Amino acid sequence: MTHTAPTPALRMGIPIPHGKLGMWLFLGTEIMFFTAIVGTYIVMRLGSRGWPTDVNVTYINVYLGGLNTFVLIVSSYFVVLAHDSMHDKNYFQARKFLWWTALLGVVFLGIKGIEYKGKFDHGILPGKIAETNRQAMTMMVDQLTNTYDRQLAALAPKGTPVADQATLLTAEMNRLSDKGDRSPADEARLAQLKAVAKLELAANNLRDHVRAEVTLELPQDQLNALRAQSMTDSAVTRPAAIKLEEVQHFIEDLHHDTELAPLVGHLHPITPMLYGNLFASNYFFMTGFHALHVVIGLILFGVVLVPGRLSASWSLYVENVGLYWHFVDLVWIFLFPLIYIVQW
Numbered sequence: 294m295t296h297t298a299p300t301p302a303l304r305m306g307i308p309i310p311h312g313k314l315g316m317w318l319f320l321g322t323e324i325m326f327f328t329a330i331v332g333t334y335i336v337m338r339l340g341s342r343g344w345p346t347d348v349n350v351t352y353i354n355v356y357l358g359g360l361n362t363f364v365l366i367v368s369s370y371f372v373v374l375a376h377d378s379m380h381d382k383n384y385f386q387a388r389k390f391l392w393w394t395a396l397l398g399v400v401f402l403g404i405k406g407i408e409y410k411g412k413f414d415h416g417i418l419p420g421k422i423a424e425t426n427r428q429a430m431t432m433m434v435d436q437l438t439n440t441y442d443r444q445l446a447a448l449a450p451k452g453t454p455v456a457d458q459a460t461l462l463t464a465e466m467n468r469l470s471d472k473g474d475r476s477p478a479d480e481a482r483l484a485q486l487k488a489v490a491k492l493e494l495a496a497n498n499l500r501d502h503v504r505a506e507v508t509l510e511l512p513q514d515q516l517n518a519l520r521a522q523s524m525t526d527s528a529v530t531r532p533a534a535i536k537l538e539e540v541q542h543f544i545e546d547l548h549h550d551t552e553l554a555p556l557v558g559h560l561h562p563i564t565p566m567l568y569g570n571l572f573a574s575n576y577f578f579m580t581g582f583h584a585l586h587v588v589i590g591l592i593l594f595g596v597v598l599v600p601g602r603l604s605a606s607w608s609l610y611v612e613n614v615g616l617y618w619h620f621v622d623l624v625w626i627f628l629f630p631l632i633y634i635v636q637w
Contacts, residue, residue: 379607384603402584415561437557449462503535508535519532579628
C-alpha cells in the first residue's frame, strides 16, 4: 500500500505572524496621523510671518528637549536588548531591560511635565496669549485685579458676600489701627489688611490708566479730574498715551515693594507674542499627542511586566510593543528639531 503525505493547505498573505502584520498596519495609520499633524504645523509656520522663535518669549527649553531625545533613544536601545534576551530565552534579563525602558519613559514624561509647567507659569496657553500691546496691558490689569480679589476673599470671614468683603475689611483695618494695645496677632492681621488695601490702590491705578489710555506718569487725582472734564469738554487736551513698557515696569516695581512682594510674586510682566496662540496650539497638540503615545507604551510594557508573566509565549508581544516604542521614538526625533531647533 502506498502512503502519500497530505498536501499542506495553501495560506494566502504575507508570511509573518498576524500580530506583527496588525502592528505594522496600525503603525501605518499612525504615520499618516502624525504626517498630517506635522504637515499642518509646517504650513502654518511657513505662512505666518513673525512666528515666535525667541526662547525667552516662548519658554521653549532646548536643553530639556535634547535631554528627552537622548532618553528616548536610550530607551529604544533597551527595547532591542529586551527582544534579544527574549530570543535567547533569558527572561530575567529581558524583564530587567523592559523595566529600564519603562523607567526612561517615565523620565521622559517627567521632563515634559517640567516643560509644560514653564508654559503654564508664564501663560503660554492656547487662547491665553496676548498678541498685541493692548492685549498685554489688559491681561496684566486682569491678573493684578484677580490677585487682589483672591487676597481679599482669603482675609474676609468665610461666607461673607463678595460685595461686602472690602467694606468689612476696611472697617476691621480702621478698628485695629485705632486700637492702642495691639497683640502680635493683631499686628500681623493689620499688616495683612494694609498690604491688601495697598494692592487695591495699585490695581485700581493701573486699571484706570490702561482703560483711559493715559500714561502712568499722570497722578491718579489728575487722571480723575481729566476724566470728569472729558465728560463735559470733548476738546480737552489729553496727556501722552500709556506704553507697554510702563505697565511692565509697574508690575516689576510691585515685586520690589516689601509689603506687596509676597502677594504678587507669581505675576510676570507680559510681552506680546504675535501668532502666540497658534504657536501654543501647535506645540501642545503635537507634544501632547506624542506624550499620550508614550503613556500608552508604558501601559503596554506594564502588561508584560506583571510578575511571573514573561515567558516564551510573550515573545511576539514584546517584539510588537518594541516596534510601537521605536515609532514613538522616531516621531519625537522629527518633532524635536521642528519645534525646538529649526529657525525658519
